[in-house]
Amino acid sequence: MTGRIGEAGVPPATPLTGQTTIAFASTGDNPNSGVAIANPGTGTATITFQLLDTTGTTAGPSVRKTLAANNHTAFFINQLFPNLGSFFVGTVRITSDIPVVSTALLFEHNGQFSTFPVFPLQ
DSSP states (O other), X not given: OXXXXXXXXXXXXXXXXXXXXXXXXXXXXXXEEEEEEEEOSSSOEXXXXXXXXXXXXXXSOOEEEEEOTTEEEEEEHHHHSTTSOSEEEEEEEEEEEEEXXXXXXXXXXXXXXXXXXXXXXX
């Protein structure tokens, strides 16, 4: 395969200890979203992901991950929360013991994707 298969613009991000973004998870032809997290700090970050439904109610147990200094990782929502069923719409709250940066992406079943904003939590 030659040529570009995708491109996304991601705005500058400020490291934060609390963030939130839209979350979609699907097992079929519906969209899936993912989050990418980077730790620009000098220590290991302990990051907690909490899924909320459209009413703001917790949609299951939170998930905790660690991320070493100067590293990055990414997850689909249905990888972080594998027991969601066939379709989920809500938000994911991302909290960390040290400031991290994140961005979110939406992936369609046909290969198209777009970026989502991530909002700071107070």
